[in-house]
Amino acid sequence: MEDVFLGGFRRGELTALEWSDIDFENNTITIRKSLALTKNGQAVVKDPKTEESFRTVDMPLWYMEELKIYYREWIKEKLKLGDMWQGEDHQYVFHGGFGKPYYFTVPTEQWKRISKRHGLKQIRLHDLRHTAGTLLIEAGLAQGIDTDITLKAVQERLGHKDFKTTADIYTHVTKKASKALAEQLDKFDPKNFVNKSSITAK
Incomplete structure (x- = not known):
């Protein structure tokens, strides 16, 4: 479930993931397809939800x-199974045993x-995607990164179709962060300085 949380991936994107989609050299995962259903033990693999869902x-x-x-354990298991391997040419990162794809509701x-x-x-499970988005936005704003830039990065990471979708979903997060930022200015309240000056004078 770390994948949903850390990468913001959809369930179908993860169940369709193959080792060819993993780049250990550049530490990336590329989404090229989605497993929407499983019929008669066979995965029904389709394109991701939107064109923007194709992403690295x-x-x-x-x-x-x-x-x-x-991955090393996965390879050992596949070699041990030999002719019992049922994944054909597919190398699903997460499978239901013998290389067969997970039934789509298993995660x-x-x-x-x-x-x-x-x-x-x-x-x-899908809400973990929103948790990922929320934490990323809060982290970006805490570092002083422009709100639009932060939301754009989250949009691309989660594979949302357009910027407005991301902005609408996370409006409450940006408002909360903006309010928290404004509260930081309370330390500049003139009354604080007046009180300190009075104490010093005495």
Whole structure:
């Protein structure tokens, strides 16, 4: 589930992900397709939701290092299975066993179990995308990065069709950050200086 949170990926984008989409040298993941359904054990792979959903996303170095470890284990498992491998020419990063693609609802079911096991608030798996967007915007604004630039970067990372979609979704975040920024100016309240001057004079 780290992928949804860190990369802001959609469920179908992750289940369709193959190792050819992973670039360990540049620490990126490229979204080229989406697994919308699974019929008779076969994945129904389509293009991503929108043209803007075709994207390459920069990922944290520590995460890519963990993914490398997982990749080595993945290769060992595939070699061990030999002729029992059922993934054909596909190399799904996350599969349901024997290389077969996950049934499209499995990630959601797994997320529910993980949340319950660890006593986490029950939210939709898709909402982790919004959590990713919110944290990125808050981080950008905290660093003094222009709001439009921050929102544009989040739009591209999440694969939203247009800027307005991103701006509308995260309006509450930018307003909250703007208010917090304004509150920082309270320290310049003249009354604070008057009080200090009075104390010094005494």
